[in-house]
Amino acid sequence: MALVRRVNNSFGFVLNTFYCKCIVNIKKLKRESNIMRYSNLAGAEILEDYQTFAQMIKFRQTEAKKSVIIKISEVSHIEHLKQFCECYARIVNIFPYNTIDNNRFVLMECSSDKDVEALRKIAVCKASPEYAHCVTPFFLYKPRFKLHINQKTLNKDNYEYYSNFETPNLDEINQSLKKIESVSNQMMFLYNALRITELNIRLRFYTATQISYYLSQLFINLSVVPFGSSVNGFGQIGCDLDLLCKTNISSDDKSGWKKFLFMTQVIPLVDRNEQKHFLDVVGTIMRTCIPGITDVKKILEARVPIIKFRNLYTNMQCDLSSTNMTALHMSELLYLYGQLDRRVKPLVFTIRKWARNMNLTKENPGQWITNFSLTLLILFYLQTKDILPSLTSIKIFSDKSNTIDNFDWFLKWKNTVSSNDESLSKLLCEFFEYYSFFDFKTQGLCLRDGITKVKKDVSPLYIYNPFNPSLNVSKNVTISELLRLVEHFQRAFHIMVYSTEKDTLVKLINFDLNLTINNGFNNKNKSEFINEKFIPNVTDTNNLQKMEKNIIK
Structure with a gap:
């Protein structure tokens, strides 16, 4: 009983709730039905903008390969840096930003990867005989003389400056929401305020490309790709960057020769112990050889073994796993659902x-x-x-x-x-x-x-x-x-x-x-x-x- x-x-x-909902909110729902209608939002007008998951990944990877990150000491150096680089490469976009430790960087997108190579050729390394120096995809711009910049020619307004990529605090969000009448429009505002920015997306793919840059020197068929919130469309500012090591099938058969091959050291990646051993090696390489990587922690006894680390140059807290392809497929599914409506x-x-x-x-x-x-x-x-x-x-x-x-x-x-x-x-x-x-x-x-x-x-x-x-x-x-x-x-x-x-x-x-x-x-x-x-x-x-x-x- x-x-x-x-x-x-x-x-x-x-x-009782249904009754109250009808009485209290009937005007609300009727008003919203006139404000926001979605019947055509998944229709033909967005077909031209649609990208499959594979197309999106390839586009962002290509974008990252055409980009460089340059450390600067002053914001006023940006325009001078641009003028200098344009003598050797075609520049498409410039994104200045601050890291969490208040270092200043510029992500510069070039017209092609050939332009990136041109910038690499003019860069030099001030090597010391007491150290071994690792070649990096990062650059440092140091003007020879103190720059006296004409503020009228600086064109600071041409650049949107990003600082620390912090999520708006709750008070700021509340104040903005109170100015918006419709709940649906408030939800749209919240989405736009919290979602990952364009620069943030670029830095995530650049971080993956940076790790690939080093590991591909040792493992010829290995690349590092983002998965999870960074690529499925549901990532918020400040979320971790999930990365996985993806083995690729080589399609390089230009000469057609089958008798003259590279000798390789095979590293199996099938069972959990093999993945733990591989990540142990990768973690050591990252800690020793890759600039900007700090706080490397090998968490190899977890259900899914990972390496946690922070990239100081791109402001990313990262988790790297080995060949977790199911997670990549899940990211693709969520990306698809986010695109459908x-x-x-x-x-x-x-x-x-x-x-x-x-x-x-x-x-x-x-x-x-x-x-x-x-x-x-x-x-x-x-x-x-x-x-x-x-x-x-x-x-x-x-x-x-x-x-x-x-x-x-x-x-x-x-x-x-x-x-x-x-x-x-x-x-x-x-x-x-x-x-x-x-x-x-x-x-x-x-x-x-x-x-x-x-x-x-x-x-x-x-x-x-x-x-x-x-x-x-x-x-x-x-x-x-x-x-x-x-x-x-x-x-x-x-x-x-x-x-x-x-x-x-x-x-x-x-x-x-x-x-x-x-x-x-x-x-x-x-x-x-x-x-x-x-x-x-x-x-x-x-x-x-x-x-x-x-x-x-």
């Missing part, structure tokens, strides 16, 4: 900002939900709304279109399945509602098929790995963290229903304000809101508590 009462109370709360990225950015401010996600791994798992929750929810296709649908419709290199297959899917043009505000509200009453006890999320499936084990939160359905990508999340997550989902839903249009997002992303507003919510019996039928219980299995203690990190 007690359980029945709890279910009835929850059902009553849902009905322009609502996806603002929604993901808003929810991830909310989760970090509520302390639901953290910088270090642990028993809490990760940004990656949270993003999969959002993408699955959008699949249930027929905004994004499942992997199975992608295969079916791309097979019909005989291509996945453009939007043809997606337009066919959309015309067949989806006509969803709901506003960002409505999607955000219904996301919190969806997971407030989700059956986490028995159901797992399957993005491969776009449906819920019965969980394969007793993990509190179960998200099937899209590329390996036998694995749960959220196995680290414990019962206590899932309960906390659901409670915050319901608080957020409560805020969206009862807040005015202009205050909604500010209330969502401010922790103290969130708790104050929801004081009445917290004082109620949780059983009225969190249906125990849908939450795993520690008595479900004798091994569940052991699972919490032996969490996968």
